[in-house]
Amino acid sequence: MNWIATRMNGRAHYGWVVAAVVFLVLLAAAGTRATPSVMMVPLEHQFGWSRATISLAISVNIALYGLTGPFAAASMQRFGVRPTLMTALVVMAGGVGLSSMMTAPWQMILIWGVMVGGATGVAALTLSATVxxxxxxxxxxxxxxVLTASSATGQLVFLPMLAAVAEHHGWRPVVMIVAIVAAxxxxxxxxxxxxxxxSVGLRPYGEPHDAPRVDGQSAQNPLAIAFGTLASASKSRDFWLLFFSFFICGASTNGYIGTHLIAMCGDxxxxxVQGASLLAAMGIFDLFGTxxxxxxxxxxxxxxxxxxxYGLRGLSLIYLPHAFGIDFFGLPIFAMFYGLDWIATVPPTVRLTTDAFGKDSAPVVFGWVVAGHQLGAAFAAYGAGLLRSSLGTYTVASMISGGLCLIASILVLRIHRSGAARPATAAATAA
Known part of the structure; x- marks a missing residue:
């Protein structure tokens, strides 16, 4: 690494290489997280599992993906980014590969819900914020x-191919492909x-030469860092506004559309393959939009x-049930508008978190905000599955999701109204 950084000196900052590596890691994690949506219908046909049962495993995955975030950020402060990330990648690749042998719902909940959900939570938005x-x-x-957009690119790269493999060869080859990519x-x-x-003799990109350096790792337990930061941040109204708006963000993206759109298209x-291609098209727009x-x-x-x-996303979700009845322009219009702001909410949310809580505390605070995102996603993944099983349609779920987004568009206007940063003074994050 030092040799590469030295060769790049004067040409480009090594931070861009780091960003590229993290982009590829997030790309692989995004493909892993998207895989259960491709597996839903094949598992339903092979084992007779209901969508509510499969959605439960996916909701556990999504919830742990979010709840792991603050502890992952704290572990990166305590043990380092590279050891934490490599451990997660080993667990992720091993868990996905092991799932090729599952034959019962509890095995899917254990492997895809607990193992893969926890591991992908490390290779997530908190990793981006830390780096x-x-x-x-x-x-x-x-x-x-750009790093956030890697989730969209993961869909673009993986979903159509994985859907084609699942359609012609079943779901087991799908999980083996994903395990190899993760490895x-x-x-x-x-x-x-x-x-x-x-570590490579550089300053952060754009930092003045006379700025004080902040080096070293925290000596505290990651649990103390994570919960100490939460205790400090939770006293702020801004934290709860960020948390609940991101809860709605997760419910309307990963939880609902990311989990159920392919199955909805089947209805x-x-x-x-057509449903996965629609998600991939949305990924193209999101890559640009984010x-x-x-x-x-x-x-x-x-x-x-x-x-x-949030406002435009809510309107697009309310429009979605009508889009299937419009011959040519219906779904393309939805894919364009929804895709452009699928996860465009992340950079402004990170910016507001950093402004409100300070650069040092922001990654862990944002980890807790992401936990809200994924709890919302878990709520929507399971809730939409229940509504589909009981009503036979996703229309009510679409309307609820769209309405929540309109509420979020009002909530975010209350964040950080004073315009002055109020950094959290969490002793738990002190080195």
């Missing part, structure tokens, strides 16, 4: 936008991901950006 805060002073919003990123993390800029006579959102969050009021993102 961006350590390696970048300038272009933070842009880099966070392939391990060497990149091992050899190309230093702990901090100072209207579309194949799994990167643009990062650029905008460096220049404009993040609260106003979030107001528009």
């Amino acid at each position: 961006v805060n350590r390696w970048f002073v300038e272009r933070r919003g842009l880099v966070m936008g 392939l990123v391990l060497p990149l993390v091992a050899f190309l991901l230093p702990e901090r800029p100072s 209207y006579g579309l194949s799994e 990167t643009l959102s990062g650029w905008l969050s460096d220049r404009f009021n993040s609260r106003v950006l979030l107001f528009w993102y």
